[in-house]
Structures are given as structure tokens and as C-alpha cells.
Amino acid sequence: MLFPTLEHVTRLARELRALPRVEVSDELRGWSWEESPVTATQSRLLGVSDITSGFCPTGRDLYLRYVEGVRGRDNPTLQIGRLVHEVFEAGVEEAKKAVYLTWPDTDGDRVEEFMRAAGEALEKRVIRKYGLLNQEVVAWVFRRLWGMAVRTYSAAVDEARTKSRYLRLDSLVHAAVPVIAEFPIDGSTIGLSRALRVDALLPPNIMMELKTREPRRVFEVALAGYALAMEAQYGSPVNYALLTYVWVRPEAKEIMVRPKVVPISEDLRQDFIDARDERREIVEYGVDPGKPREGCPPECPYRHYCVREG
Ligand code: SF4
Numbered sequence: 286m287l288f289p290t291l292e293h294v295t296r297l298a299r300e301l302r303a304l305p306r307v308e309v310s311d312e313l314r315g316w317s318w319e320e321s322p323v324t325a326t327q328s329r330l331l332g333v334s335d336i337t338s339g340f341c342p343t344g345r346d347l348y349l350r351y352v353e354g355v356r357g358r359d360n361p362t363l364q365i366g367r368l369v370h371e372v373f374e375a376g377v378e379e380a381k382k383a384v385y386l387t388w389p390d391t392d393g394d395r396v397e398e399f400m401r402a403a404g405e406a407l408e409k410r411v412i413r414k415y416g417l418l419n420q421e422v423v424a425w426v427f428r429r430l431w432g433m434a435v436r437t438y439s440a441a442v443d444e445a446r447t448k449s450r451y452l453r454l455d456s457l458v459h460a461a462v463p464v465i466a467e468f469p470i471d472g473s474t475i476g477l478s479r480a481l482r483v484d485a486l487l488p489p490n491i492m493m494e495l496k497t498r499e500p501r502r503v504f505e506v507a508l509a510g511y512a513l514a515m516e517a518q519y520g521s522p523v524n525y526a527l528l529t530y531v532w533v534r535p536e537a538k539e540i541m542v543r544p545k546v547v548p549i550s551e552d553l554r555q556d557f558i559d560a561r562d563e564r565r566e567i568v569e570y571g572v573d574p575g576k577p578r579e580g581c582p583p584e585c586p587y588r589h590y591c592v593r594e595g
Pocket of ligand 1: 344580591
């Protein structure tokens with residue numbers, strides 16, 4: 286599932302209930318931000334992705350960006366990631382618009398027609414933005430993902446309408462497109478940005494992040510960061526989150542979608558807090574943490590700078 290429907294969300298909630306309980310002590314919950322390991326000791330606010338970018342194991346990317354003022358360079362791996370995120374967000378947004386703007390005659394056919402027209406207009410704009418990628422590949426990825434969004438949400442609208450004739454407009458939007466894309470969270474009480482955005486929120490409080498690179502633990506640590514921020518802002522527990530891997534393989538004409546449920550354990554929370562404190566010290570005291578002994582990943586946006594330095 287890339288574009289979640291109410292059926293997906295209900296199934297996921299059942300699966301989560303069947304999983305072993307996630308035991309988390311109160312001091313590692315985000316709402317304990319006033320006095321616990323969650324407490325932020327410095328004033329500098331950072332994004333979750335600043336702390337868990339997954340590019341530089343030592344955090345030198347952060348040092349270069351915030352202390353030296355070096356700009357990262359775009360590359361094809363980053364562009365594929367942005368493309369998938371952009372189509373996902375637009376797919377959710379246009380599906381909701383389709384329901385609102387076709388009301389009260391909304392049905393699957395009208396939603397499909399609206400979204401196909403929106404997709405045609407969007408495709409040209411999107412393709413131009415990803416100049417480091419083969420343009421035919423960008424068009425293929427766009428059409429493939431957009432097709433998924435159109436089919437998923439037009440069918441979900443029909444399903445919702447057949448279940449109840451009495452749904453009001455806003456209820457129908459929720460029943461057919463229950464996801465909020467780019468959900469905002471204020472992380473400032475725990476030393477994170479006031480304008481964090483997790484890729485999506487599924488009701489009642491399951492966060493979802495999309496990843497187009499190979500699986501890494503650091504992506505799960507990032508989810509713990511968002512979970513702590515959610516708990517700090519809303520005061521309700523986040524025990525699980527969803528990592529949805531989207532692997533684009535144009536040579537095989539294939540896009541694989543692999544969701545992974547991540548328990549937001551104490552270990553993940555502690556690892557995020559440690560990384561947050563370490564990274565914020567780098568920025569606060571301006572200390573260059575040096576290059577990683579294990580070498581630099583090819584997709585790091587600072588290779589042009591560090592590799593030139595020798
Ligand atoms: S190029 Fe290497 S040292 Fe420089 S920021 Fe990237 S991973 Fe770190």
C-alpha cells in the first residue's frame with residue numbers, strides 16, 4: 286500500500302493490536318520534556334532530518350551546512366526521493382480536492398476524471414524539476430504512481446458511498462482519503478524545529494514515512510524523533526509507526542512498495558536523543574566531527590566538498 290485507504294488503516298490497526306506490547310518508561314515519552322532524558326539542553330532547534338539524514342555517520346554534513354555554510358549538491362538519488370514524495374503528496378491532495386469539488390455528485394468515475402486531468406497538468410511541471418534524471422524515467426515514475434493514486438482513491442470513494450448514503454462531504458473525504466500528507470508537528474519543546482513535517486499521518490495517530498533508499502536503522506531512529514515530538518505536542522502515546530519503502534527500478538519497469546511496522550522502542554528513543562544532543566553540540570560549538578572511517582556514501586550531497594578536501 287502506498288496510498289492508504291480506510292480499509293488499509295483498519296487492517297493495520299488490527300495488526301498492531303496483535304503485536305507484543307511496546308514497553309516505554311514515562312521518562313522516554315515526549316511529554317516528559319520538562320525533566321527527563323528527553324529534555325533539550327541547548328537552544329538551537331534542528332529538523333529530524335538534520336539529525337538522522339542517514340548520509341554522514343559523523344554528522345559532518347550538519348557541520349558543513351550550519352557552521353561552514355556549505356551548500357549540498359543535488360544528485361539523482363536525492364531527486365528520486367523528492368519525486369516520489371512529491372507525487373505521493375499531490376496524489377493525496379488531488380484526491381481530496383476531487384471529492385470536495387465534485388460534491389454532491391461525487392462517485393468513483395468523477396473522482397477518476399478529476400484526478401486524471403489534474404495529473405496531466407501536473408506531469409509537465411513535475412518532469413521539469415528533476416533535471417538530473419532521465420526525463421523518460423521521470424515521466425514513467427510519475428504516471429505509474431499517479432495511476433496508483435487514481436485507482437486507489439476512485440475505488441475508495443465508490444466503496445465509501447456504497448457503505449452509507451448519509452455521509453456528509455467532510456465524512457466522505459475522511460472515509461475515502463483518511464491520510465493527512467505532510468502532517469505538521471511542533472518539536473520545539475524537545476529541541477526540534479517548530480515546523481517538523483512527517484510524510485503522512487493515518488488515523489488515529491500512526492505516522493508514516495516514505496523512503497526510497499535501502500533500509501537503514503537510522504530511518505527507524507528518525508521515526509522515534511517524530512514520535513517524541515508528537516507525544517510532546519499532543520500528550521498521547523505513539524507506540525508504532527510505519528516506514529514505507531518505495532524502490533524505483535525503471536530498468537525492470539518496476540516500483541516496489543514495502544511497508545514496515547516499526548515499534549518505537551526505548552532503544553530507538555534513546556538513540557534519537559543521543560544523536561540529537563551530539564548533533565546539536567556540533568552546531569552549537571562549531572566542532573568539525575571529521576570524516577567517517579568507513580567512507581562516505583555515494584549519495585551524500587557534500588561529497589563535492591569533502592572529497593575535494595582530500
Ligand atoms: S562527504 Fe563524507 S564526510 Fe562529507 S558530509 Fe558526506 S559522508 Fe560526511
